Amino acid sequence: MSITDIWSIMPLLLLAVGALSVLLLGAVMPGRFGTGIGVVTLLGASLWCILTPSQAGVPTLGVSLTPFARFFTVLFSLTAAVVLLLSRGYNARRAIRGEEYPATVLFAVFGMAVLSAAANFLPLFLGLEGLTFAFYFLVAIDRERPESGEAGLKYLLMGAVAAAFTAFGIALIYAGTGSLDVPSVMGALSQSGKVNPLLLAGLGFLLAGIAFKISLVPAHLWTPDVYQGAPAPVVAFLSTASKGAAVAFLLLLLPAAGVVEPLRIPLWGLSLLSMVVGNLAALLQRNLKRMLAYSAIAQMGYVTLALLSGKGGGYGAAAFYLVAYTAMNLAAFGAVASLTEEVEPGEVEDYRGLGYTRPFQGGVLALAMFALAGIPPTAGFVGKFFIFAAALRGGEIALAVIGILTAVVSVYYYLRVVVNLYMRADTGNVTASGTLPEMVALICAAAVILFLGIYPGPLLELIGMFAR
Amino acid sequence: MVNGYPLLTILVFLPLAGALFLIPVWKRPEWLRRLALGAGVVELALAGWLTVRWQAFQQAPGAPAGFLLWEDLPWIEGFGIRYTVGMDGISLLMVILTAFITVIALAVSWRGIRERVALHYLLILVMESGIMGVFLSLDLILFYLFWEVMLVPMFLLIGIWGHGRRIYSAVKFFLYTMFGSLLMLLAIIGVYLVHGSETGSYTFALPALVNTRIAPDLAGWLFAAFLLAFAIKVPLFPLHTWLPDAHTDAPTAGSVLLAGLLLKTGAYGIIRFGYPLFPQAAASFAPLLTVLAVVGIIYGSWVAYAQTDMKRLVAYSSVGHMGFVALGIAAWTPVSLSGSVLQMVNHGVTTGALFALVGMLDERAETREIAAFGGLWGKIPLFSAFFLLFSMASAGLPGLNNFAGEFIILAGSFRVSPLAVVLAFIGIILPLVYTVRLVQQLLFVTERQPLALADISLREGGVLAVLALAAIYLGVHPAPVLDLLKVPVGLLTGTP
Numbered sequence: 001m002s003i004t005d006i007w008s009i010m011p012l013l014l015l016a017v018g019a020l021s022v023l024l025l026g027a028v029m030p031g032r033f034g035t036g037i038g039v040v041t042l043l044g045a046s047l048w049c050i051l052t053p054s055q056a057g058v059p060t061l062g063v064s065l066t067p068f069a070r071f072f073t074v075l076f077s078l079t080a081a082v083v084l085l086l087s088r089g090y091n092a093r094r095a096i097r098g099e100e101y102p103a104t105v106l107f108a109v110f111g112m113a114v115l116s117a118a119a120n121f122l123p124l125f126l127g128l129e130g131l132t133f134a135f136y137f138l139v140a141i142d143r144e145r146p147e148s149g150e151a152g153l154k155y156l157l158m159g160a161v162a163a164a165f166t167a168f169g170i171a172l173i174y175a176g177t178g179s180l181d182v183p184s185v186m187g188a189l190s191q192s193g194k195v196n197p198l199l200l201a202g203l204g205f206l207l208a209g210i211a212f213k214i215s216l217v218p219a220h221l222w223t224p225d226v227y228q229g230a231p232a233p234v235v236a237f238l239s240t241a242s243k244g245a246a247v248a249f250l251l252l253l254l255p256a257a258g259v260v261e262p263l264r265i266p267l268w269g270l271s272l273l274s275m276v277v278g279n280l281a282a283l284l285q286r287n288l289k290r291m292l293a294y295s296a297i298a299q300m301g302y303v304t305l306a307l308l309s310g311k312g313g314g315y316g317a318a319a320f321y322l323v324a325y326t327a328m329n330l331a332a333f334g335a336v337a338s339l340t341e342e343v344e345p346g347e348v349e350d351y352r353g354l355g356y357t358r359p360f361q362g363g364v365l366a367l368a369m370f371a372l373a374g375i376p377p378t379a380g381f382v383g384k385f386f387i388f389a390a391a392l393r394g395g396e397i398a399l400a401v402i403g404i405l406t407a408v409v410s411v412y413y414y415l416r417v418v419v420n421l422y423m424r425a426d427t428g429n430v431t432a433s434g435t436l437p438e439m440v441a442l443i444c445a446a447a448v449i450l451f452l453g454i455y456p457g458p459l460l461e462l463i464g465m466f467a468r
Numbered sequence: 469m470v471n472g473y474p475l476l477t478i479l480v481f482l483p484l485a486g487a488l489f490l491i492p493v494w495k496r497p498e499w500l501r502r503l504a505l506g507a508g509v510v511e512l513a514l515a516g517w518l519t520v521r522w523q524a525f526q527q528a529p530g531a532p533a534g535f536l537l538w539e540d541l542p543w544i545e546g547f548g549i550r551y552t553v554g555m556d557g558i559s560l561l562m563v564i565l566t567a568f569i570t571v572i573a574l575a576v577s578w579r580g581i582r583e584r585v586a587l588h589y590l591l592i593l594v595m596e597s598g599i600m601g602v603f604l605s606l607d608l609i610l611f612y613l614f615w616e617v618m619l620v621p622m623f624l625l626i627g628i629w630g631h632g633r634r635i636y637s638a639v640k641f642f643l644y645t646m647f648g649s650l651l652m653l654l655a656i657i658g659v660y661l662v663h664g665s666e667t668g669s670y671t672f673a674l675p676a677l678v679n680t681r682i683a684p685d686l687a688g689w690l691f692a693a694f695l696l697a698f699a700i701k702v703p704l705f706p707l708h709t710w711l712p713d714a715h716t717d718a719p720t721a722g723s724v725l726l727a728g729l730l731l732k733t734g735a736y737g738i739i740r741f742g743y744p745l746f747p748q749a750a751a752s753f754a755p756l757l758t759v760l761a762v763v764g765i766i767y768g769s770w771v772a773y774a775q776t777d778m779k780r781l782v783a784y785s786s787v788g789h790m791g792f793v794a795l796g797i798a799a800w801t802p803v804s805l806s807g808s809v810l811q812m813v814n815h816g817v818t819t820g821a822l823f824a825l826v827g828m829l830d831e832r833a834e835t836r837e838i839a840a841f842g843g844l845w846g847k848i849p850l851f852s853a854f855f856l857l858f859s860m861a862s863a864g865l866p867g868l869n870n871f872a873g874e875f876i877i878l879a880g881s882f883r884v885s886p887l888a889v890v891l892a893f894i895g896i897i898l899p900l901v902y903t904v905r906l907v908q909q910l911l912f913v914t915e916r917q918p919l920a921l922a923d924i925s926l927r928e929g930g931v932l933a934v935l936a937l938a939a940i941y942l943g944v945h946p947a948p949v950l951d952l953l954k955v956p957v958g959l960l961t962g963t964p
Contacts, residue, residue, distance in 0.1 A: 375619070385653070389661075392658060400654060404651060412639070415643075422624060
């Protein structure tokens with residue numbers, strides 16, 4: 001392993017070393033620099049990805065920082081940086097102490113970066129399970145509150161089952177093709193003649209495992225419970241970056257296959273069920289985090305629709321929507337986190353009048369709701385537009401029409417939050433006023449939502465470098 | 469561009485800039501009111517200046533025929549989406565109406581809004597930007613963007629400052645409109661894909677898409693989606709059920725803007741986008757549109773007669789009046805279409821004025837029940853005089869604005885659908901029935917409850933006087949308006 005090799009996987013090393021040093025420093029000087037070092041590490045990894053020229057090379061240890069990997073590493077790093085900014089005040093108020101929190105966040109990003117840089121099923125699996133492992137800790141990190149532990153246990157059980165599916169799928173793929181190299185395995189799908197049944201079965205198991213991570217219906221049951229119980233900044237991270245990593249997994253596999261036909265029927269069903277069940281179930285929720293959980297399920301249904309429509313430009317649309325969705329969910333859960341003190345405002349009704357008493361957080365939450373509902377000029381609208389354009393071009397007309405109709409349904413529950421924020425009298429229950437890092441994090445998320453809604457061109461070009 | 473100034477862009481974004489200027493003074497209601505009104509007046513002055521100079525402008529280079537002002541910039545290049553705004557005679561009329569009605573809306577909420585004043589004025593100005601954008605956009609995605617942007621402020625206006633079941637009405641309004649718009653979005657993408665696969669150039673520019681040849685079946689579906697979105701906004705019977713609720717529960721400024729401007733965006737959308745994009749499909753839908761228009765005219769007036777709440781009465785009368793607009797569009801002759809556009813302006817003025825009057829009464833007596841009033845003529849004569857004038861205008865009294873518009877529509881539609889015109893003629897008489905009853909109950913019968921009412925103030929009188937002048941001018945001398953419409957309507961109907 002030469003210096004060039006080390007340089008070529010620098011961001012991965014940076015993330016791992018950063019995580020370890022946060023942990024070690026915690027032993028020496030507890031409670032001082034964890035968040036700071038974490039944010040600096042994440043920004044450093046992002047800067048490396050943006051600034052160094054990408055060169056085609058042989059993968060080192062099965063990973064290579066392609067434009068695709070750089071794009072997602074930057075996305076996940078910046079997401080994690082925003083999450084760390086959100087967590088500092090929240091953790092102080094909720095008495096969640098210790099350096100293990102920022103360190104685990106960095107470990108999670110390390111897993112995501114490995115996954116998006118993988119050219120082989122082995123690092124793909126290790127990345128996916130590594131990041132999930134980090135989330136087992138993060139979800140249950142609030143030791144003072146039983147609901148956090150309960151959520152952690154549910155996530156662990158479901159996640160273990162999903163990991164078993166994924167691992168078994170990869171084993172079947174290896175048995176079928178004798179290779180773990182992604183391009184050659186997926187290339188076997190598009191070859192003429194009969195497709196290897198072991199390969200197909202393997203992909204099916206793999207898809208089932210991924211569906212758990214993205215929480216597509218019918219593998220979504222853990223989502224509302226975990227979102228409700230886990231600390232709000234962790235949910236912000238879980239609902240954006242971990243789903244993003246799982247979608248990146250599919251974005252690595254599907255384009256390499258060339259054709260999506262063998263996987264079309266399962267993906268079609270997952271997309272349809274997620275859009276319909278997610279949006280209808282969200283209508284019934286009274287708890288904001290549960291509602292956002294079902295909303296996330298529905299949103300991932302739209303992303304799956306984009307993944308189905310690869311030949312209409314759906315892969316690019318999916319990547320764009322992931323960025324938009326990340327900003328929207330960070331804004332929504334970030335606002336919830338910064339309004340949480342000893343007691344979390346759980347019910348949608350608890351947000352009554354906060355648009356006036358907490359104009360900043362209320363405004364960001366309302367913006368996030370309008371964006372998730374797909375109202376222009378927000379990133380949510382542009383993202384949905386790209387997805388539906390890709391779906392129509394790819395010939396998925398029935399699914400596009402169903403998607404649009406369920407989007408109308410979704411407007412109702414998103415509006416309910418806005419109604420409570422601005423059209424009902426304040427209850428005086430919420431006393432938290434938010435700290436400076438939280439404000440910075442929320443401003444970043446809101447700025448991305450608006451910028452992508454008004455001027456999506458540059459991001460679209462960037463995505464065009466690795467996806468059509 | 470005129471002398472290098474992007475006048476249309478200024479027209480669209482000036483209210484938004486004005487809204488941003490409100491934020492620093494958000495705690496001082498007096499400043500807010502003046503600043504907002506100032507922004508509205510500057511916008512009106514700009515629109516007025518354009519109207520005065522209109523004849524002097526030349527056809528803009530690169531613009532489709534009839535568009536004297538035209539600005540075109542790349543926006544989202546990967547998808548062929550451009551920032552294209554253009555103005556022809558129809559847009560000009562709608563722009564001047566928008567600027568005018570917004571000033572009225574800003575002025576009528578001077579006293580009525582005491583809470584969250586900053587947000588109220590900010591939303592009105594943001595909405596003005598959105599409506600201007602709708603009337604000027606010539607790129608389908610840009611149009612869709614503005615079309616949705618104007619929804620949010622109206623939703624908040626109704627929900628925050630409204631009366632009665634304000635939240636129910638606001639959500640109903642939003643959901644109805646979103647339902648139509650999202651299906652229209654799919655249709656927009658559909659046209660884009662058909663045009664792209666046919667010519668190889670993927671674009672959302674209206675002038676290019678107009679020449680797309682679409683298979684008749686598909687065109688029918690796509691036109692239906694457009695028509696649904698626009699018909700909800702107009703509103704056409706039976707898609708009107710959101711309107712009485714939204715109008716009744718909205719604050720005065722909201723009702724004025726809703727009736728005066730938002731309803732017009734629906735009719736404008738059919739004229740600018742629906743018919744030109746799908747001429748054959750539109751022709752085959754014309755009988756349906758005619759029937760719905762006539763049913764709307766008669767039904768609206770009939771139901772208006774049964775109302776006891778003044779605002780609901782005016783709201784249902786809107787359904788009837790907009791039916792005339794739809795009738796003229798369905799006939800699609802030069803005369804009927806000119807009449808429809810003229811009637812859009814007329815309805816904005818008269819109904820805006822009526823909502824302002826009802827709002828003034830509501831501010832004083834805190835009720836809008838017709839049965840609570842009586843004998844106003846003797847108590848508040850100035851108010852009563854204006855009320856009589858606008859009621860008569862709404863009922864179609866010759867010499868006032870609505871008569872001119874309705875007459876031209878009927879004259880222009882007669883050759884195309886004589887039976888519909890005969891039935892719609894009943895729709896001219898019916899408003900007279902409920903209006904005379906309203907005027908009699910309100911102004912002339914003996915007082916039912918002793919209400920201490922002050923006559924209109926100088927500010928209110930000024931607002932009403934300006935509206936009255938507009939109503940009389942449009943009624944007596946609509947020729948300048950029709951002159952403006954001659955070229956664009958000729959181009960649209962293919963009879964230049």
